[in-house]
Amino acid sequence: xxxxxxxxxxxxxxxxxxxxxxxxxxxxxxxxxxxxxxxxxxxxxxxxxxxxxxxxxxxxxxxxxxx
Amino acid sequence: xxxxxxxxxxxxxxxxxxxxxxxxxxxxxxxxxxxxxxxxxxxxxxxxxxxxxxxxxxxxxxxxxxx
Amino acid sequence: xxxxxxxxxxxxxxxxxxxxxxxxxxxxxxxxxxxxxxxxxxxxxxxxxxxxxxxxxxxxxxxxxxx
Amino acid sequence: xxxxxxxxxxxxxxxxxxxxxxxxxxxxxxxxxxxxxxxxxxxxxxxxxxxxxxxxxxxxxxxxxxx
Amino acid sequence: xxxxxxxxxxxxxxxxxxxxxxxxxxxxxxxxxxxxxxxxxxxxxxxxxxxxxxxxxxxxxxxxxxx
Amino acid sequence: xxxxxxxxxxxxxxxxxxxxxxxxxxxxxxxxxxxxxxxxxxxxxxxxxxxxxxxxxxxxxxxxxxx
Numbered sequence: 178x179x180x181x182x183x184x185x186x187x188x189x190x191x192x193x194x195x196x197x198x199x200x201x202x203x204x205x206x207x208x209x210x211x212x213x214x215x216x217x218x219x220x221x222x223x224x225x226x227x228x229x230x231x232x233x234x235x236x237x238x239x240x241x242x243x244x
Numbered sequence: 245x246x247x248x249x250x251x252x253x254x255x256x257x258x259x260x261x262x263x264x265x266x267x268x269x270x271x272x273x274x275x276x277x278x279x280x281x282x283x284x285x286x287x288x289x290x291x292x293x294x295x296x297x298x299x300x301x302x303x304x305x306x307x308x309x310x311x
Numbered sequence: 312x313x314x315x316x317x318x319x320x321x322x323x324x325x326x327x328x329x330x331x332x333x334x335x336x337x338x339x340x341x342x343x344x345x346x347x348x349x350x351x352x353x354x355x356x357x358x359x360x361x362x363x364x365x366x367x368x369x370x371x372x373x374x375x376x377x378x
Numbered sequence: 379x380x381x382x383x384x385x386x387x388x389x390x391x392x393x394x395x396x397x398x399x400x401x402x403x404x405x406x407x408x409x410x411x412x413x414x415x416x417x418x419x420x421x422x423x424x425x426x427x428x429x430x431x432x433x434x435x436x437x438x439x440x441x442x443x444x445x
Numbered sequence: 446x447x448x449x450x451x452x453x454x455x456x457x458x459x460x461x462x463x464x465x466x467x468x469x470x471x472x473x474x475x476x477x478x479x480x481x482x483x484x485x486x487x488x489x490x491x492x493x494x495x496x497x498x499x500x501x502x503x504x505x506x507x508x509x510x511x512x
Numbered sequence: 513x514x515x516x517x518x519x520x521x522x523x524x525x526x527x528x529x530x531x532x533x534x535x536x537x538x539x540x541x542x543x544x545x546x547x548x549x550x551x552x553x554x555x556x557x558x559x560x561x562x563x564x565x566x567x568x569x570x571x572x573x574x575x576x577x578x579x
Contacts, residue, residue, distance in 0.1 A: 178352070178453075178454065178497065178499055178504065179451060179453045180314060180352060180354065180451075181449065181450070181451050181452075181470075182450040182452075183447060183448075184421060184447060184449075185446075185447045185474075185478065185480070186446065192294050192302070192304070194477050194478060195294050195297075195302065196301070196302055196305075198297075198473065198474075198478075199297030199300060200297075200300050200301070201473040201476075201477065202297075202449075202470065202473060203297065203300040205466065205469040205473065206451075206453075206466075208469075209462050209465045209469065210458065210462060212453070214299055215298075215299045216298075216299075216350070216499065217297075217298070217299070217300070218297065218298050218312070218314060219296070219297035219298075220251060220295065220296055220297075220314065221295040221297075222291075222295070223295070224421055224422075227393050227396050228423070228424070229420070229421055229422075229446070230396075230399075230400030230401075230418075230419065230420035230421075230422075231416075231417075231418070231419050231420075231446055231484065232404075232415055232416045232417075232418070233400060233401050233404035233415045233418070234400065234401070235396065235397055235400060236446065237393070238397075245319075245320065245363065245365055245370065245553070246317060247318040247515060247553060247555065248317050248318075249315070249316040249318075250313060250314075250315050250340075251313060251314040251315075251316075252312075252313045252340075252344065252346070253312065257344065259428045259438070261343050262428050262429060262431075262436065263435070263439075264343045265339065265340075265343055265344075266431030266435065266436060267434050268339040268342075268343065269315075269336065269339060269431075270431065270433075270434035271434070272332065272336060272339065273317075273319075276328050276332055276335065277319065277324065277328060277332075279319070281433055281434045282432075282433045283365065283432075283433075283551070284432070284433070284434070285430075285431065285432050285513070285553060286430070286431035286432075287385060287425055287429065287431075287515065288425075288429040288430075288431075289425075289429070296312065298312055303312065318555060326495050326505070329495050329496060329503065330503055333498030333501060333502065333503060334501050334502070336498075337498065337500075338501070348500055348501045349499075350500075351498075351499070351500070351501070352497075352498065353497070353498035353499075354452060354492055354496065354497055355492075355496040355497075355498075356496070357496070358555055358556075361530050362530060362555065362556040363553075363555055363556075364533075364534030364535075364538065364552075364553065364554035364555075365550075365551075365552070365553050366538075366549055366550045366552070367534060367535050367538035367539070367549045367552070368531070368535070369527070369530065369531055369534060372531075379486070379566055379571065380519060380520045381448060381486060381488065381519040382537075383516070383517040384514060384516050384541075385515040385516075385517075386513075386514045386541075386545065386547070398544045399540065399544055399545075402540040402543075402544065403516075403537065406533065406536040406537060406540065407518075407520075407533075409536075410529050410532045411520065411525065411529060413520070417484070417566065419446070419448060419486060421448065430513065432513055432551065437513065460570070460572070463562050463563060463570065464570055464573075466565075467565030467568060467570060468565075468569070471565065471567075471568035472568070482567055482568045483566075483567045484566075485565075485566070485567070486564075486565065486566050487564070487566075488519060488559055488563065488564055488565075489559075489563040489564075489565075490563070
């Protein structure tokens with residue numbers, strides 16, 4: 178029954194990688210808390226780098242500086 | 245003043261259906277808790293089937309099996 | 312498979328009212344989009360009135376003025 | 379370490395405006411609570427006007443009436 | 446920089462289990478997407494069983510039936 | 513109409529500080545995007561330090577080391 182939301186920047190994540198995130202998060206809840214995988218929900222949000230800020234600046238600008 | 249967030253998979257939901265979700269959620273809060281519809285906010289997020297997991301797998305894969 | 316999050320102020324909502332919100336939201340998704348109630352998740356967050364703002368002020372202060 | 383999520387309607391917000399939202403929210407947490415800007419995260423979600431409801435109706439319809 | 450939110454029912458999760466969820470989610474993002482663990486944020490929300498619904502009913506009621 | 517969610521650790525934030533966060537976030541949306549303060553909603557979530565992770569560890573542990 179757990180609900181897991183993963184927010185990442187939209188920078189070319191593949192469908193295969195999303196599959197691994199979904200499997201991994203579901204297994205984590207099963208292994209640590211014994212949660213039933215059948216009712217665990219995982220939602221991945223891909224956020225544009227212009228819309229994500231850290232340290233007071235857009236990730237777009239950090240990427241330009243190679244960070 | 246309530247805030248309702250509805251997350252669904254992005255599979256051809258029409259504008260008319262969204263209208264019904266917004267009306268329905270707003271009326272629900274009014275009927276059950278007496279909340280003023282004028283300040284009830286409803287936000288609908290449509291999530292790609294690759295980005296939604298249940299039972300440890302992507303909805304995309306479930307749809308391929310007819311689920 | 313939908314996920315519905317309802318945020319309301321923490322002002323004496325009863326367990327029976329929460330039950331009605333859960334039923335109502337689940338039925339809404341079934342009626343409008345044909346979603347399977349068995350996998351619809353509803354999470355209710357009750358937020359202290361000091362922690363909820365609208366119109367630039369705390370709900371606590373609005374309540375004191377009878378709003 | 380704070381996490382700030384700003385949800386707005388998708389109506390032509392520029393990259394420069396997003397930059398100002400990120401800076402402003404980060405500075406707000408620093409000024410009020412002394413939070414370290416380096417680990418403050420801000421995520422902006424732009425939501426289609428069909429997917430945002432207030433007063434029981436879609437923002438799309440409100441905009442048509444000039445609201 | 447990823448942000449992970451884990452919502453679970455409030456049913457006696459220990460501090461040690463939370464530690465494992467935080468480590469596990471952080472490692473998952475590093476392993477699958479190469480994300481820097483130093484800026485990965487994980488927030489765990491524990492939700493009362495009265496406030497969590499699945500299948501149109503409160504988890505509290507499901508627990509009473511042994512589910 | 514914007515919705516702002518501020519998540520911070522639960523470490524003695526006063527009602528007055530919450531008031532300043534609500535005012536500040538509401539003014540930010542007005543100043544940058546011309547949003548009407550009357551319909552701007554701000555919700556503050558205070559999260560236990562055991563439930564917040566960064567760098568793969570609980571904030572509780574970081575605080576013990578003076579971070």
